[in-house]
Amino acid sequence: MRRLLWTSSLCAVALSLAGCPSEDEPAKDDKKETKKEKTEEGEQDDAGSLMVAEGDGGVDGPVPPEVSMVFFAVEGALYPLACFDKDAKSIKTGSACLKMVKPGDAVRVASHDSQYNKKAGEPVEPQCLAGSGKKVAIGVEGITEGADFLYGTWPPAGIKVIKEVAEDSTGPAAVQIGDEETTKLKAAITAAGGKVGDELKVHQVAEIQGRTAKDKVYSVYVPDPKVLEQYKWSGAFLAEGGSLDKLTLIAKSKSKKDVFEVRGSLDIDGDKVNELWMRIVFAEGSGDQVFTLTGGKVSGLGKWSCGAVR
Secondary structure, eight states, X not given: OHXXXXXXXXXXXXXXXXXXXXXXXXXXXSHHHHHOEEOSSOEEOTTOOEEOOTTOOTTOSOOTTSSOEEXXXXXXXXXXXXXXXXXXXXXXXXXXXXXXXXXXXXXXXEOSSOEEEEEEEEEEOOGGGTTSOOOOEEEETTTTSSSOOOEEEESGGGGGGEEEOOTTTTSTTTTOOOHHHHHHHHHHHHHTTOOOTTOOEEEEEEEEEOSSSEEEEEEEEEEOTTSTTOEEEEEEEEEGGGOTTSEEEEEEOSSSSEEEEEEEEEOTTXXXXXXXXXXXXXXXXXXXXXXXXXXXXXXXXSOOGGGOOO
């Protein structure tokens, strides 16, 4: 029964990340209205693309390396995961990112299917650290209302460099892999110090844009039949160019009680090499982190958000 409850809890978290498909909007008689539909802070055309409403700065403007940029996860406020300092020509994390954004600055927040401009407020506690006294996020009025916002950027134009993975990358169809993939993933787990045995489970298979081709991220785990709510091994691998002959370990669980997901990719410093936006999911919650890809090596920037220690 405890394993059933744990599985249900994890699936609920995964489903909440994937979101729900929206219903088709009814056509309007007026052709002009069909092309543009007004929303609270912007307009959408009939193809679903967000357009800029009058008075809303929208997504026009330069992106790194021409300008500095901050990338946020949304935790009831904007929680900085990484930032690019144009003057220093380097990627930073933590307090350095908070200092870049001043109260009153325009920021842009996004859900799976909508984007809005908002105004940054003062530093606040993120919801996931409520009561800690740690004001490590930026307050934004109305960020917990309406759309289920997932991420944000400063300046607003930075939103253009964020690419989400497919919402169904954790779905049943996506995680079905063949014998060759299974064999090579088992070998990679063994090389990373894990013990596989006969059973390998796939939590996610997602595509991201690599330097010259589509890369894949495999999130996998090995159940532990002797310990409830725990795994023999859990981690995520990057397959460059989609090739399982080039599997690189992104992260692995130390507690063996959590799984990993790639949520998207971004070129935060404008060097034409995408960083990975990852999430770690466990029974008590989750955390986010950005990983860089340099010379075939994967490195985490800063720490997992929300105090997640894995």
